[in-house]
Amino acid sequence: MTETTSIEDQVISIVCEQLSASREKVSLDSSFIQDLGADSLDQVELVMEFEEAFKERAKTEFGKEMVIPEGDAESLSTVGSAVDFITDFFAGNGPSAEEGTPETESGSEEAPADEGPAEEAPDEEGTPDAGSDSAGVPKEPESDSQTEA
Amino acid sequence: MHRVVITGLGTVNSLGTGVRVCWPRMLAGENGVTLITKFDASEHTARIEGAVHWDPGEHFSGAEQRKLDPFTMFALLSTQEALADAGLGEIRDLPESGRERFGAILGTGIGGITGILEQEKVYVARGARRVSPHFVPRIMANAVSGQVAIANGLLGTVFTTSSACASSGHAIGLAFQSIRHGESDLIVTGGAESSTTPLALAGFCSARAVSTRNEEPELASRPFDKDRDGFVMGEGCGILILEELEHAKARGARIYAEVKGYGSTDDAHHITAPREDGAGPSRAMHLALTQGGLAPEDVDYINAHGTSTLYNDAIETRAIRSTFGSHADSLMVSSTKSMIGHCLGASSAVELVVTALSIHEGVVHPTRNYSTPDPDCDLDYIPGEARQVNVRNALSNSLGFGGHNVSLLVGQLD
Numbered sequence: 001m002t003e004t005t006s007i008e009d010q011v012i013s014i015v016c017e018q019l020s021a022s023r024e025k026v027s028l029d030s031s032f033i034q035d036l037g038a039d040s041l042d043q044v045e046l047v048m049e050f051e052e053a054f055k056e057r058a059k060t061e062f063g064k065e066m067v068i069p070e071g072d073a074e075s076l077s078t079v080g081s082a083v084d085f086i087t088d089f090f091a092g093n094g095p096s097a098e099e100g101t102p103e104t105e106s107g108s109e110e111a112p113a114d115e116g117p118a119e120e121a122p123d124e125e126g127t128p129d130a131g132s133d134s135a136g137v138p139k140e141p142e143s144d145s146q147t148e149a
Numbered sequence: 150m151h152r153v154v155i156t157g158l159g160t161v162n163s164l165g166t167g168v169r170v171c172w173p174r175m176l177a178g179e180n181g182v183t184l185i186t187k188f189d190a191s192e193h194t195a196r197i198e199g200a201v202h203w204d205p206g207e208h209f210s211g212a213e214q215r216k217l218d219p220f221t222m223f224a225l226l227s228t229q230e231a232l233a234d235a236g237l238g239e240i241r242d243l244p245e246s247g248r249e250r251f252g253a254i255l256g257t258g259i260g261g262i263t264g265i266l267e268q269e270k271v272y273v274a275r276g277a278r279r280v281s282p283h284f285v286p287r288i289m290a291n292a293v294s295g296q297v298a299i300a301n302g303l304l305g306t307v308f309t310t311s312s313a314c315a316s317s318g319h320a321i322g323l324a325f326q327s328i329r330h331g332e333s334d335l336i337v338t339g340g341a342e343s344s345t346t347p348l349a350l351a352g353f354c355s356a357r358a359v360s361t362r363n364e365e366p367e368l369a370s371r372p373f374d375k376d377r378d379g380f381v382m383g384e385g386c387g388i389l390i391l392e393e394l395e396h397a398k399a400r401g402a403r404i405y406a407e408v409k410g411y412g413s414t415d416d417a418h419h420i421t422a423p424r425e426d427g428a429g430p431s432r433a434m435h436l437a438l439t440q441g442g443l444a445p446e447d448v449d450y451i452n453a454h455g456t457s458t459l460y461n462d463a464i465e466t467r468a469i470r471s472t473f474g475s476h477a478d479s480l481m482v483s484s485t486k487s488m489i490g491h492c493l494g495a496s497s498a499v500e501l502v503v504t505a506l507s508i509h510e511g512v513v514h515p516t517r518n519y520s521t522p523d524p525d526c527d528l529d530y531i532p533g534e535a536r537q538v539n540v541r542n543a544l545s546n547s548l549g550f551g552g553h554n555v556s557l558l559v560g561q562l563d
Contacts, residue, residue, distance in 0.1 A: 018212060019212055020211045041282040042212070044282040045283065048279060048281075
């Protein structure tokens with residue numbers, strides 16, 4: 001609980017600062033674009049700020065930075081979805097650093113963040129790297145060879 | 150051909166924010182030049198500037214400040230002032246069809262250099278992935294005109310002009326032409342510059358263009374004076390609302406002055422030094438007069454480019470004499486740069502704001518720091534005090550690196 005609350009607090013604080021929004025206007029349901037006056041560039045920058053803010057913690061807990069892949073970033077449209085994504089990541093459920101979701105053009109809905117192989121040692125492909133992949137290396141999100149041994 | 154008038158004014162410069170603050174200070178010959186404090190200039194040979202002293206937070210949110218370079222913020226603020234001054238504070242509430250012939254043409258010398266240097270540091274420290282998505286739209290030179298258009302719903306012709314120290318002179322000249330030729334009814338014009346960064350200042354220092362009178366900043370900008378040693382880097386913005394005469398009259402607008410002529414020439418000589426004979430600026434002044442259908446004797450005042458460099462002031466004097474002949478001795482000439490420094494791409498605009506006020510109010514400001522005459526500069530530079538005098542017509546000159554010469558002729562509405 002404390003963990004979730006503090007992630008939520010951090011996210012809200014970042015949103016207020018980035019969008020110059022007052023605390024009262026920001027709730028978990030707030031849409032960055034619809035409710036808080038952000039445009040698409042603001043949304044991209046917000047994602048960068050989330051990554052930056054949680055960088056040290058991610059490095060401490062997982063040895064690598066939290067990277068929010070392109071496809072996921074596009075679908076983080078509300079405060080709550082950002083909180084969920086980051087919470088999932090620190091619970092070990094998020095996509096690992098170098099995996100992206102396959103190139104999605106327009107952010108299509110389609111249960112984004114919780115897809116993908118759940119918590120496994122990223123062994124599928126390259127080495128888990130510390131966060132400097134470029135967006136979306138297409139991978140099969142869920143091939144049938146799950147629980148890869 | 151349509152007639153073009155000035156119906157609104159706005160400015161930000163080292164003497165303050167807003168015409169109401171700056172103009173009285175200019176008439177009093179006050180100084181806006183100070184030691185640089187915003188960065189460590191101890192290694193620079195020149196350590197003084199004409200800085201805008203303001204808190205952007207009073208006008209723009211944190212989010213806006215990240216997306217707008219200072220030069221653009223100056224322009225947005227001054228445009229707001231100028232439109233309100235013109236009685237057009239609610240311009241964006243007009244129906245779209247009413248704004249399709251309203252444009253914005255602004256000048257800047259370098260654009261968003263502050264943002265460029267900032268993000269370069271981010272890039273070097275944290276890599277490509279951390280460069281702000283707002284970087285490009287913030288630093289591009291056209292941001293100033295684009296953002297002014299967006300803020301005010303201007304659907305007509307909108308773009309930025311650039312010609313170093315003549316940038317806003319060209320912007321105003323093109324705005325004049327656009328209305329004159331029937332393309333537009335109203336144009337927000339002028340220019341903005343905020344480039345006093347360690348790198349840019351170092352460049353000017355290396356080029357030996359700037360005054361190094363660091364122990365006495367208030368005496369450093371001394372156009373036409375024998376002891377002048379270079380210009381003082383400044384920043385700021387000037388905005389003028391140019392409007393088609395009948396359009397202005399129909400809405401009962403207050404008219405400051407009429408824009409009567411515009412001359413634009415180049416020296417084609419050297420990338421920083423003006424041609425010695427002053428033929429370029431002389432031709433520009435002559436073109437402006439001819440377009441306005443006026444003779445040299447019809448001009449009372451010249452707001453000179455007057456940078457306080459050895460070459461400009463002497464050559465500009467020569468050019469004035471060449472254009473005006475014997476009437477040159479009856480002219481009053483002053484340099485606004487003597488007080489606020491050189492606002493580079495914004496200078497022509499700030500100076501035309503000043504010139505329009507002079508015509509409207511019948512008073513001309515002095516050239517500050519003029520104490521020792523130079524035989525090469527032998528005109529009446531209005532030393533000491535402002536003068537109450539009827540100004541029928543005036544010229545405002547701007548000469549930019551690259552040999553660009555602009556002369557704008559403005560005068561009382563006949």
